[in-house]
Amino acid sequence: MDIAGKKVAYITLGCKLNFSETSTIRHGLEEAGTLTVGEKEHADIFVINTCSVTDVAEKKGRQLIRKIVHHNPEAYIVVVGCYAQLRAKEILDIEGVSLVLGAHEKFNVEHYLKHLETTAQSEPHSCDVFKLANFNLAYSFGDRTRCFLKIQDGCDYFCSYCTIPYARGKSRSATPEQILQAVRDVAAKGIKEVILTGVNTGDFGRNQPTDLLALMKQLDETDEIERFRISSIEPNLLTDEIIEFVASSKHFMPHFHIPLQSGSNEVLKLMRRRYTREFFATKINTIKSLIPDAFIGVDTIAGMRGETEDYFKDARDFIESLDISRLHVFPYSERQGTKALEIPLVVSQEEKHRRVSELLAISDRKLHRFHRQCEGQTRPVLFEDTKVGQHICGFTDNYIKVRLPYDPTLANRIVSVRLEPEILTVED
Ligand code: SF4
CATH class of the missing domain: 3.30.750.210 (Transcription Regulator spoIIAA)
Structure with missing residues (x-):
């Protein structure tokens, strides 16, 4: 296919790494003469960068691919990303998908598109990822x-x-x-x-x-x-x-994001993590003793296989005791091919969601406490280049989100702002 002049739309699911990689794919195709358009603008080609971190992420990917195929029956659909590497055949079985590219091949979309009409597409283009x-x-x-x-x-x-x-x-x-x-x-x-x-x-x-x-x-x-x-x-x-x-x-x-995953040493062992909760606590204490106003975001997983009610309570109490600013809470997701599937005790969906809610409530309290600690301080805020409703948003050095009435002169500037309670926002 001659791709020069073709309109290409990009859709990214998942983490920041995926966003950075979609940008790089886009720059490569733009240099090859394509035009970037929005997903509703009748593109000739769609590049969909997928995620596989949970079963929900994969399901979202499948639904999105079907929706794009349905609304754009004439378009070429290229699927890349972690889901494409792990379950390429499953994606190729979706009618209308033109190309599935693996972890290495996704950086060569231009090549595969150029050879699209001469190559059989019943097989994914995928490498041995460990090589x-x-x-x-x-x-x-x-x-x-x-x-x-x-x-x-x-x-x-x-x-x-x-x-x-x-x-x-x-x-x-x-x-x-x-x-x-x-x-x-x-x-x-x-x-x-x-x-x-x-x-x-x-x-x-x-x-x-x-x-x-x-x-x-x-x-x-x-x-x-x-x-x-x-x-x-x-x-x-x-x-x-x-x-x-x-x-x-x-x-x-002064901003750290540290994955704890569980506050129970027993669960950490089941997860095959490389530290104990006591070690984790020393890291938090070191940060806070040197940088008292540092923002500390912490990832946790709720309802992992093997997480008994007692282990969860123990983990929750430990997390409550940490001087951190916010939790990012994920329900445990069963993943095909992982060692965790050998652990016999399964936490029910209902119980998993109850545990997620408990941890989210702790997160809310911690974020409010952190905001209160910083209220009245004057801190540098980098304002973003976008209008959100009637507001402009930005982040302080220590990752507090601030919202002011929209003023275009603030965009992409670092400005000292006094942190009054009404301008702090808890949105992500
Ligand atoms: S550190 Fe553990 S959770 Fe993070 S990507 Fe590696 S294997 Fe996955």
Whole structure:
């Protein structure tokens, strides 16, 4: 197929990594002469980047693909992403899907589209993900303000509930030179904040003579980007040196996102996580002793197989005791091919959702407490380039979301704002 002049629409499901990769696919196709359009504008080609983190995410992916095929029967439908790598045949069975590309092949959409009419499409284009050694740099920017920069991909941890290592392969990283070049590129586009993103971001630098701390020190010296954040970091990889560095850094914001997953040591063992809850608590205490106003977001999973009522209560009480700012709560999802399926005790759907609600209530209390702690302070807010209803929104250095009446002159600027209760918002 000659793709020059074709209209292409992009739809992304899932995490920030997927958003950064869709952007990179889009830039490649635009350079090949395609025109980017919205999904309602009768595109010739749709690129759908899917997620496989839960069964709900996969179901959403299937529904979306069917909907797009139904409304655009003439269009070519290209499906990429974790779901496409893990369940390619299942997707190809959906009538109307033209191409399914795996973890490596998705960065070569142009090639596969050009050969579309001459290649039989009953088979997915997919590689052995564990043989993947090369790293594809990617970065996204939805507006002119913030950018998600992928510095690492894959994961060697194999937590018992997780399919990501099977979808993305072994841990591998960009080189510091690639990252510095990407940072210069996005700075030239007017981006003010870069979020360093990966599957296991703290594992950055594996098999290279560098590590995340060394990279952070290099980035802190560039001065081309005003703010950096780390999207998420495993507790065992969040060293005291990284915390101390953030405490004294010019450009790394006082903001941590750390996956705990369970506050019960027994459940952590079932999950095959690499730390105890006591170790996790020392990390929180170190952050708070050095940076009292740091925002700490924590991921948890509720209703994991093997999580008895007693284990859950123990976990909940531990989480309640932590000086953190917000929880991101996910109901445990059964994933085909994972070790967790060998654990006999299954938590019912109803009970799982009850546990999710309990943890969300703790999260609400913690966020309100954190807001109260910071009320009255004056902090730098980076306002985003979009109008939300009648408002303009932005984030403080320590990740408090602020909302002011819309004023276009604030967009993409860092402005000192006094944090009055009425301008703080709890929306994500
Ligand atoms: S660290 Fe565990 S949960 Fe995170 S991607 Fe790796 S295997 Fe999955």
